Amino acid sequence: MRRRLIPVNVVIAALVFVLLSLDPDQSKPPPVVMERGKAVYAKECLSCHQQDGLGVQGMNPPLAKTAWVLGPKRELIKIVLNGLTEPIEIEGDTFHNPMPPHPHLTDQQIADVLSYVRNSFGNKASAVTAREVKKVRAEKKI
Incomplete structure (x- = not known):
């Protein structure tokens, strides 16, 4: 019995179809990342930003649906690494409590x-990778 080969263009078209049908947000974190992140949040962030991520009025800013969280990852990484000492304004509210740096975190x-x-x-935003954090941390040392 003779095997019938599939033309290359059919294989390529099938691959393109499969790739286009995938979820466009391939950077959504897997459950294991969310579990590990939740554990770090509970230890390092919860006391200031609260269980619901809404912070404390006038002191600690909310993490829910803000440009600080949903914006450029580089800026968010810098805040975690370097802390934040000046007041910030979010949707007309000013928050004054300084955030300590967290360089001890990997x-x-x-x-x-x-x-x-x-x-x-x-929030719904792309995941942050260890490679992105490493790059920002290295820039700080320059």
């Missing part, structure tokens, strides 16, 4: 917690 822990925050409290 690149993976920072990636996990930021991925968790960017996908909790009503």
Whole structure:
């Protein structure tokens, strides 16, 4: 019996179809990242930003649906690494409590917690990778 070969263009078309049908947000964190991130959040962030991510009025900013969280990942990573000492304004409210730096966290822990925050409290944003954190941390040393 003779085998029938599938033309290359048919294989390529099938691959393109499969790739286009995938979820467009391939960077959504997997459950294990969310679990690890939640554990880091509970230890490092919960007391200030609260269980619901809404912070404390006038002191600690909310993490729910804000440009600070949903915006550029690089800026968010810098805040975790360097802390934040000046007041910030979010939707007309000013928050004064300084955030301490967290350089003791590993690149993976920072990636996990930021991925968790960017996908909790009503947020939907791409995951943060340890590689992205490592790059920002290296820039700080320059």
